[in-house]
Amino acid sequence: TNSLDATAAGSEVLVRDRIIAQTTDQLLLESAGTRVVSEGAAGSPFCVRLRGVACDQVAVMLGDVPISSPDTGSFDLSLVPLEAIEGFEVFRGGTPAWLNEGAIGGVLRLRPRVYEETEVGARLTGGSFGDWRANVFGAAASDKISFFGTAGGAGARNDYPYLDDNATLFDPSDDVERRRQNADFLEGFGFSNMRIETSESSHLNLVFLGLGRERGEPGLGATPALQARTKTTRLIGSASWLHEKDGNHPYRLQVMANYDYGRNRLSDALGELGRGGPRRTDDQTHTVFGRVAASVLAVPWLEVTTIGTARYQAYDPKNELSSAREPASDRLTAAGTLETRLFGDIGKLGLELRSSVRLAWTRIAIREIPLVGESPGESSKLLPTFRVAGAISPVEWLAFRGSISSGFKLPSLLQLFGNRTNVEGNPDLVQERSLAYDGAVTLRGHTKRVSGYASVGAFLTHLDDAIRFRRTSASTFKAENIGGARNRGVEVELRGGVTQHFLLQSEVTWTQAIDKANGNQLPVQPEWVAYVQPEVHSGTLSKRVSDVFGFFQLAYVGKAYEDPANLIEISARTVLAAGVGALLFEGRLGLGVRVDDLIDVRGQDLVGYPLPGRRYSGRVSYRHAW
DSSP: OOOTTTTTEEEEEEEESSSSOOSSHHHTTTTEEEEEEEESTTTTTEEETTTTGGGGGGGEEEETTOOOTTTTTOGGGGGOOGEEEEEEEEEEEEEEEGGGGOSSSSSEEEOOOOEEEESSEEEEEGGGGOOOOEEEEEEOOSEEEEEEEEEEEEOOOOOOEEEETTTTTTTTOOOOOOOOSSSSEEEEEEEEEEEEEEEEEEEEEEEEEEEEEEEEEBSSSSBBBBBEEEEEEEEEEEEEEEHHHOOOSOEEEEEEEEEEEEEEEEEEEEEOSHHHHHHEEEEEEEEEEEEEEEEEEEETEEEEEEEEEEEEEEEOOBBBTSSOOEEEEEEEEEEEEEEEEEEEEEEEEEEEEEEEEEEEEEEEEEEEEOOOSSOEEEEEEEEEEEEEEEEEEEEEEEEEEEEEEEEEEEEHHHHHBSSSSSOOOOOOOOOEEEEEEEEEEEEEEEEHHHHHEEEEEEEEEESSSSEEEOOSSOOOOEEEOSSSSEEEEEEEEEEEETTTEEEEEEEEEEOOOOOOOOOOOOOTTEEEEEEEEEEEEOOOOOEEEEEEEEEEEEEEOOOEESEEESSSOOOEEEEEEEEEEEEEETTTEEEEEEEEEEEOOEEEEEEEOOOOEEEEEEEEEEEEEE
């Protein structure tokens, strides 16, 4: 299900031109082994877990550029507007060398949106609890240059009802329903992608993404924060030149540079968040990234790929209400990757074998001013990883694949020093290391009327010095090394269609994530996650009606535990959704409505952070192409 590496456990999810599906977290449900963890409604931070590993063990990339880092912790996917994305590629476990960041859990690759036609358009979405989203876009293409750009805004009151347990989880007698307060947000965003043909065999890509957001920090449902506010700015700009040449020894060469700026300002004058007292912070991050990659077909059955990257990140925190200077840091990372790919056909038997090694060196300088003792100064580490993977296809419709890989995860600044709100620091943390195995069998085929794809896979991941968060109070957490963990599971993915009128997407994942020290289930990881969505389409009915369609969706998340002792349970939930839509006037006008959480289950991914229940949304879109 991915075009980059037949030996990898990867899934592709297309985004462009969907009339009904409206948010990133809704679309990520379509990928096996994927679990979205959210703190609330639209505009709230959310992240993705793969195969039971924590969100911060998953690398997030925009194209070929990493936009997550070990120093920023879990990447907040809400900061990337869906309007900027063509689709997702989710690689679970060991990842292709072209994208390898050494991550334990895998890679979520966000593909920047492109258009090859000249067109303009607009979209407007509105929904429950004051939720709205709007953008305009334009694309132009000529023989040498193509351009896509979009700008828009979004916001919501997010005053949805929830059940307040008054911080007495085991005593339902004092539970009362309230409305979420101080959860509103307002944002603006812009994105552009320009491709310039520099020769018959090369092109230059220029990508820019910017977002600014102001939102409330509502805190826990039982102890709400009524005045704490956050302002976030994210600016990403990259330039990438790719040269591809055919011939007896075809090759490709890529040179890339990227700058990433992040700023997060928190105002908590009353000290409503955590235990740090009043604060007014202004934290800034600057990241510069460079990459040179090349691959060459040395002989008809051997391709060699080599990649070199360098990344510098500076983190500068500030608390205007504190007389003590906040700890600043910077990290420099350089890495080199070498991969060999053996492939070919022996009669009707297709074979592919990939082996790669990656060597990363990282140096971190932490300019902390401790209350006692000396500053930790600098530290550096050499971190090797490897991957060996293979695939075999005895017939066109059947394939087997398997891999073994290693990974690592450095402690983030969030885990080392906290965030001055709900996360306490732990400077004694050491890096996590992993060894992972996976394998799968896939079947695919099609006739004139029926097409289908099915995959059944299994995985096993051993983690040493695994880092997990432990709750230290009603509103604070602290990261700790737990010694070791073992994640194993089974993934089943099924996609298919009958003519153009009926489509089905479904996946089921069973994951057993165990803390080796006590045999308990790791926090916030359910054993079962399932998703199924059938769609029906009318196809073209007339000149005015291009398509009428509808869908029904079922998403199940099994029970999980909030704490390492498995005493605080996060209840299982089954969430239903449905929607209908139409494309009119040769696809120029789109109308869609959907209802999420039909039976108002609500629930929570993290204890104390209630999710919205039943909600309605509608979208109108218009596009005109030349």
